[in-house]
Amino acid sequence: AQSVTQLGSHVSVSEGALVLLRCNYSSSVPPYLFWYVQYPNQGLQLLLKYTSAATLVKGINGFEAEFKKSETSFHLTKPSAHMSDAAEYFCAVSRYSGGGADGLTFGKGTHLIIQP
Amino acid sequence: ETGVTQSPTHLIKTRGQQVTLRCSSQSGHNTVSWYQQALGQGPQFIFQYYREEENGRGNFPPRFSGLQFPNYSSELNVNALELDDSALYLCASSLDRRIETQYFGPGTRLLVL
Numbered sequence: 001a002q003s004v005t006q007l008g009s010h011v012s013v014s015e016g017a018l019v020l021l022r023c024n025y026s027s028s029v030p031p032y033l034f035w036y037v038q039y040p041n042q043g044l045q046l047l048l049k050y051t052s053a054a055t056l057v058k059g060i061n062g063f064e065a066e067f068k069k070s071e072t073s074f075h076l077t078k079p080s081a082h083m084s085d086a087a088e089y090f091c092a093v094s095r096y097s098g099g100g101a102d103g104l105t106f107g108k109g110t111h112l113i114i115q116p
Numbered sequence: 117e118t119g120v121t122q123s124p125t126h127l128i129k130t131r132g133q134q135v136t137l138r139c140s141s142q143s144g145h146n147t148v149s150w151y152q153q154a155l156g157q158g159p160q161f162i163f164q165y166y167r168e169e170e171n172g173r174g175n176f177p178p179r180f181s182g183l184q185f186p187n188y189s190s191e192l193n194v195n196a197l198e199l200d201d202s203a204l205y206l207c208a209s210s211l212d213r214r215i216e217t218q219y220f221g222p223g224t225r226l227l228v229l
Contacts (some may be wrong), residue, residue, distance in 0.1 A: 032215060043118075043206055043222040044159070051191075051216050090158050094215045102175060103149050103161030104215065 002027040002093050006107035014115045019063075019078040023091030023111050026072065033074045034092040034104065035065055044090065050074060061085070086114045118142065120209050120221035128227045134195045141188040141209030147171070148190040149218070150182060153204040165190060166213050176210045194226075202228045 007022040025031055032051050035045040055067040061106025065076045074091060088111050092104040119142035129135050141148050147166045151159035161174035179195040188209070192204035194201055204225050210218040 034215075035170040036220075041225075043120075043122075044208075045118075046219070049216055092158075096213075096215065103151070103164055103172060104159070104218075105161070106158030108158050109156075 002004050002031065002095055002102065002105050004105055004107035006089075006091050006110050008110055009108065010111045010113060012113040012115060013081050015083055015086075016080050019076070019077040019081045019085065019112065021089050021112065022090075023065075023074045023076065023107060024072050024092050025074060025091070025093045027093055027095060029095050032094045032096070033065075033067060035059065035063070035074075035076050036090045036092060036106075038088045038090065038109075040087075047076070047089075067073050081112075081114050083116065086112055088112075118219035118221065120207065120219050121225060122205075122207055122221040124224060125222070126225045126227075128229065130229050131197055131199060133197050133221050133228075134193065135197060135226060137192040137194075137205050137207075137226070139190045139207035139209075139221055141190065141207075142219055143188060145209035145211050145217075145219075147210045147213045148184055148211070149208045150190075150192045151206040151208065152176070152201075153170070153201075153206060153223070155203070159206055162192070164213070171213065197228045199228050202226060205208050 003026045035047040091107045121140045121156045149164040150162040153159040163173040164171045205210040208220045
């Protein structure tokens with residue numbers, strides 16, 4: 001079985017500061033990894049995805065994440081936080097690119113708070 | 117804008133009732149997945165339909181069922197509603213079951229009283 005652990009249910013940073021959201025995964029096979037953002041009362045928007053190509057993945061809105069197999073991590077970073085980044089962030093893992101037996105397995109989410 | 121729409125946006129039901137939630141996939145996407153997101157939790161995989169057949173299922177009882185239609189629309193049906201079924205229900209469409217092509221809809225918020 002696969003699982004995702006997001007360290008910190010709430011993370012608070014100042015506007016302009018570095019954003020670091022942590023994600024560790026467990027998977028029996030090379031995983032596909034994703035970060036999603038969810039704004040209040042909205043669905044999920046894909047920020048970025050790792051699908052076994054480059055280990056450093058760049059996404060939308062200035063976010064990026066690095067796949068580290070040795071650490072089973074896929075942390076999300078952004079050099080400079082903006083007020084509009086305040087949202088809930090979910091890390092997710094899948095064993096498959098195709099095939100739907102498991103779907104995506106999500107972490108519990110990290111609520112990002114931006115202090116002015 | 118993901119091209120995935122869901123209806124209704126909000127719904128209130130009472131325990132024991134049945135509910136049908138609808139999803140319209142992005143054009144050409146032959147795969148639809150449904151997720152349940154309880155308050156304060158990450159989404160949980162319910163099942164996936166590929167070319168109108170169930171292709172995979174998470175840890176949900178049989179009273180959760182689905183349908184997928186040739187016009188890229190789909191339904192999630194829940195019978196004998198329980199209070200714990202209160203959640204945001206998300207559908208996601210993709211092409212040929214490829215998760216990396218998956219896009220989520222805005223969700224339907226269901227409240228069971």
